[in-house]
Amino acid sequence: MKYNRGSVLSLRLKGIYEDLSNNYEKAIEYYLQSLQAARNIRAQEYELAALSDLAIAYFSIREPEKAKQFYLQCARMTESDGKIPSLINTYNNLAVIYTQLKQYDSSHLLLEKAVQLGQPLERQGRISLSSTYNNLGNLYFKEKKYEEALPYFRQNLVRHNNDSDLSALWVAKLNLADVFIEKKQFDSATIYAEGAMKLAERLESKSKEADSYSILAKLAEYRGNYSKAYAYIKKWYSLDTAILHSDTYKTIAALQERFHASEREAENKLLQEKIEKETLRSRELTLVAAALGIIGLLIAIGFVIKRNAHRRLKATNDLIIQQNEKLSELNFEKNSLISIVSHDLNxxxxxxxxxxxxxxxxxxxxxxxxxxxxxxxxxxxxxxxxxxxxxxxxxxxxGNHKMQLEKFDLRAFTEEMADNFRPMAERKKIALHTETSGKKLFILSDRYLVSRICENLLSNAIKYTPRGKNVWLHISEEQDGICIRVRDEGVGIDKEELPYLFSKYSKLSSRPTDGEASNGLGLSIVKRIVEEINGRITCESEVGKGSLFTVLLKK
The missing domain is CATH 1.10.287 (Helix Hairpins)
Structure with a gap:
């Protein structure tokens, strides 16, 4: 048939077979042969496949540095080729490696590139960025930024609930359980951990069951239920050890086969080694003397380099001090100018x-x-x-505002806030509701700053809510704090834009419903005020259904 790709495909299939049999050494040998065969016939698509196979194999045997080398070759080829789906896949794989190597900045850069390239294709229904969002969530989790990780895991949960991809759904639930454990929200963690276990049993996957038992053990430990944690650990161990024994047995068998083949060769070399031993002994003394001389020379060179580096460092520090002084002067001039302009414009x-x-x-x-x-x-x-x-x-x-703490009644405060914004709401025929508990609620805080928080949130809620809808201001007591919630029936916020919601001058796709002005400053100010008085702010939103802003302040 004169089909010149048979050798490439045959070698790759042999490699895949050995890979699935956990015989990674043999698999890598076949993959390398497949790579060379692909290069001989200049078949770029098969060369790319072989490089990817090698990277995955090295990742499986916990050698991420070698995996990274092959993925970098994949990236160079796909970038020159210009096929966006392949490039996104390569960026995802490289990002996973960088995350494992704790090179988080590189991982962020690659995943952001993957999102930028993939979003237009995803909107057209040509690809799914599910893996990219999962990798972003894992990256934030590794950085212990649990609030940032949460939206990505939730997004994948919704996506895989809809597409019925049970394996991906298991990953999403396991990730959500892990995040809620770290956030110490144990009820939510329990729901997702038990859901992951049911999916693992349904998929009949021992490795997924082992991972599910591991997360259940972690949850029980965090809750202080050590007997339950121990029971889960034993179940995890029984499954994990069974998997490990299978791998170990195959590795030992391969080692024995190589040993018998090399045993005869070792006998032939034994006599030669005895002869060479005496020769090596005399050489060792010469090498030691030479090594000592080289070490002395290196120490001298190192001393000179260190002294020169110290001089350069001192010069750099002097320059930095001068630049900082200049920046301080410029900053003072800037602040003065702002004060003058603000006074004159007012x-x-x-x-x-x-x-x-x-x-x-x-x-x-x-x-x-x-x-x-x-x-x-x-x-x-x-x-x-x-x-x-x-x-x-x-x-x-x-930051310059002088804190003035006072104890004030939040029920009266809530009514006052609502009265201030009712004219604004009535102009759009929006019903503004207040909800408080029956008893009096007092908080010790800065009344001015709390007012600023409510003003911005209520103003935004009315701006982004269509005519004839509702806005709620709800204040309640929760454990040792006070919870302020502002909910609306407005246009909502896209889930992909939620991570940027509180950024300074952020411009989101959502727009006010009656042509009101929006400068992107309000929510960044709210976040700064909340942090100034040791509080936390979160947002839940769905496009077309409205938003819920929650502020938690300590009493």
Whole structure:
């Protein structure tokens, strides 16, 4: 048939067989032969497959550095080839290696590239970025950034619930269980850990059952139930050891086969080794003397290099000190300029507001003139508020605010907040509801900063909620803290944009429903205020159904 690729395919199939039989040494030997055969006939697609096979095999025997070398070759080939799905797959594989090597920055860079390349294709339904999101979640988990990892694992849970991929669904549930264990939210962790175990049993996978028992043991340990943890560990050990024994037996068999083949050769070399032993002994003395001389020379060179490096370091430090002094001067000038500009801009805006109100009270205005005057007043108020927000962010006004602690009643505070925002809500026919417990709730905190938090969240909720819908302000007591929740029936936020929600000047795809202005500063200010008073803020949202912002403050 003159089919020149038969050798490449045959060698690769032999490698795959040995790989699945856990005989990795033989598998690597076949994969290397397949790689050479592919290069001989210049078949790039099979060369790429062989490189990927080798990387996976080395990863399986816990040699990530060698796996990385082959994946880097894959990356260079796929980048020159320009096939985006292959490139995304290679970036994912490399990112997993970098995560295992604790080179987290490199892993972030590769996964971000994979997301940028893949999102247009995913929207067209041509590929799935499920593996990329799972890798991002694992990367944040390794960095102990559990809040950042959580959205990615949840996203994959929803995705695989829909596509019925049970194996991927098991991974998502196991990851969610691990995150909730670290967050000490044990009820949620239990649900996902037990769900993962049921899937492992349904898939009849011993390795998945072993991993599920491992996570259940960790959960029991964190909850202080050590007897239960011990029972799970024994089950994990029985499964894991059975798998290990199978691998070990095959490895030993291969070692014995090689040993018998080399035993005869060893006997032939025995006499020759005795002769060479005496020769080597005399050489060793010469080598030791030479080595001592080289070590002395290296020490001298090292001393000179270290002294020169110290001089360069001192010069660099002096330069850094000078630059820092200059930056401090420039920063002081910048802050002074901001103060001057803010003072000067506040005056004309205040003047606009005063004269606008005077003109608005004139009964002789026509309906069109009254409408124009309302717009002038709204623009003036917006400009004044924008100046204050810019100053909060750029001049770090929150950090310079002198904390004034006072004990105040949150029930009265809630009603006051709602009354302030009801006119704004009524203009859009939005019903603003308040929900508090029956008893009085007191908190010791800075009333001004708590007001700023509620103002921003309520303003955003009304802005992003369509006419005729509802907004809720709910305050409750939870253990040793106070929980403030602002919920709306607005446009919602895309899950992919949630990690960037509290970034400064972030511009999201969601837009106000009535043409209101949005500058991307409000939520970054809220986050800074919450952190300033030792609180936490989270957001849950679904596009088209609304958002829930939760602020937890200590009493």
């Amino acid at each position: 005056t004309p805006f205040a003047t606009i507001q005063i004269w606008g109100q005077v003109l608005q009270n004139d009964a002789n205005l026509t309906e069109e003139q009254q409408k124009a005057m309302n717009r002038i007043l709204q623009a003036g108020a917006y400009g004044e508020r924008l100046i204050r927000q810019i100053l909060d962010v750029e001049r770090a006004d929150i």
